[in-house]
Amino acid sequence: MREWSAWNLFYTYFDPIAFEIFGFKVHWYGLCYVGALLLALFIASFLLKRFKKRFNIESKYLESYFLWAELGVILGARIGYLFIYGDSMYYLMHPWQIFNPFNAQGEFVGISGFSYHGGVIGFLLATILFCVIKQQPILRYLDLATFSIPLAYVLGRIGNFLNHELFGRVIDSDSALAFLGVLVNGELRYPSQLFEAFLEGIVVFVLMAVAFRFCKKDGYLSVVYGLGYALARFVCEFFREADSQMGYYGSLGLSMGQILSIIMFVGAGILFFVIYTQTSPNPRRKQCKK
Numbered sequence: 001m002r003e004w005s006a007w008n009l010f011y012t013y014f015d016p017i018a019f020e021i022f023g024f025k026v027h028w029y030g031l032c033y034v035g036a037l038l039l040a041l042f043i044a045s046f047l048l049k050r051f052k053k054r055f056n057i058e059s060k061y062l063e064s065y066f067l068w069a070e071l072g073v074i075l076g077a078r079i080g081y082l083f084i085y086g087d088s089m090y091y092l093m094h095p096w097q098i099f100n101p102f103n104a105q106g107e108f109v110g111i112s113g114f115s116y117h118g119g120v121i122g123f124l125l126a127t128i129l130f131c132v133i134k135q136q137p138i139l140r141y142l143d144l145a146t147f148s149i150p151l152a153y154v155l156g157r158i159g160n161f162l163n164h165e166l167f168g169r170v171i172d173s174d175s176a177l178a179f180l181g182v183l184v185n186g187e188l189r190y191p192s193q194l195f196e197a198f199l200e201g202i203v204v205f206v207l208m209a210v211a212f213r214f215c216k217k218d219g220y221l222s223v224v225y226g227l228g229y230a231l232a233r234f235v236c237e238f239f240r241e242a243d244s245q246m247g248y249y250g251s252l253g254l255s256m257g258q259i260l261s262i263i264m265f266v267g268a269g270i271l272f273f274v275i276y277t278q279t280s281p282n283p284r285r286k287q288c289k290k
Contacts, residue, residue, distance in 0.1 A: 002173055010182050016163045032159030040152035041066055044144055054216075055144055057136070065130055069145060072126025073119040080118010116233075117260040139219035139275070146225035147208050154201035161193035168192030168239050192240035199232040219275040226268025230261040237261070 017025045044066070048059055127145065131138040160166045168190030171181040181188035204225065211224040242248055242255040249259065 002178075004183065005179065007179075008181060008183055008188065011164060011184060014162065027163055029159035029163035029165075032155045032162065036152040036155040036159075037066075037070060039155060040145075040148045043151060044148040047144060047147060055140060057140060057144060061134060061136065065127075065136075065141060068126045068130040069123055072122035072124075074114075074122070076122015076125070077114035077116065077119030080115035080121060083118075117257075117264065120264065137218060139222065143218060143221035146222045147212065149225070150201050150205035150208060150229075153204075154197045157193045157197035157201060161191060161197075166193055167241050168195070169241050189241070190239040192236060195239050196233070196236045199236055200229055204228045204232055217275060219271065223268050223272040223275070226264055226271065230265035230268065234258050234261045234265075 016027050016029065018028045018031055019026050041063075044062060045059070048055055048057060048062060123145070124142075127141055128138055130136070131141055164184075167184050168181075169192070171178055171188045171190055173188050177190075178188060180190060182191050183189075207228045208221060208224060211221055215221060215224065237255045237258045240255070240257070242257075246256045248255055
């Protein structure tokens with residue numbers, strides 16, 4: 001019989017609940033999510049101070065913008081999940097259940113089920129609405145936000161891992177990669193959440209940092225983020241278990257996450273084409289060096 005390492009048995013001894021306050025359970029995921037928000041705001045504040053001429057955004061708008069953006073992310077992620085992965089008809093008939101944290105027995109169970117791609121749509125809509133109302137440059141705000149997201153995203157995926165959710169695909173116990181796996185209900189699975197934290201968070205951030213040095217035109221950083229994240233997510237989906245209610249599609253066996261990533265990649269490509277073909281570039285900025 002195979003001997004499992006302490007890493008393989010991680011879930012058997014790690015409690016996703018960090019602590020309790022008056023009977024209210026605080027999960028590590030929640031702490032990671034709050035930490036991610038604060039980190040994103042800190043990075044954005046640093047970028048505005050360190051590269052003031054580059055972004056040319058008044059700091060007084062930053063906090064209110066992030067409130068708008070976060071509200072858009074939460075609404076978009078939750079509604080997107082329910083309409084992409086859940087029973088959309090039920091929630092259309094019972095919209096008050098979308099953010100109901102209690103089960104049928106009246107027990108507090110929290111709110112689970114958020115879609116990253118739905119969050120992106122909510123974020124974009126919130127950014128556009130904010131910038132139109134405040135008369136601010138949309139692409140510049142998108143650049144600031146997308147540069148602030150990747151490292152914060154790392155905390156979010158670590159939170160998924162600690163919360164025992166979004167498991168990876170099953171690994172054969174005799175595989176050379178078995179040492180990477182974590183036992184979940186007796187099955188050895190890839191820690192795909194951590195793969196995503198690395199590729200979609202750290203690697204994308206490095207890509208953004210390189211792009212920041214060479215791409216000066218408003219909107220190009222957003223394009224790099226869209227292309228980079230879509231590619232990283234597409235790769236990570238090969239190690240992540242598809243949602244049971246969705247499965248895999250087509251002869252290539254693509255997951256819904258991969259299909260949405262393809263759409264995101266195309267959308268970023270269209271944004272690049274629109275920016276590139278603009279006839280009146282910002283006179284204060286150099287265009288992306290070739």
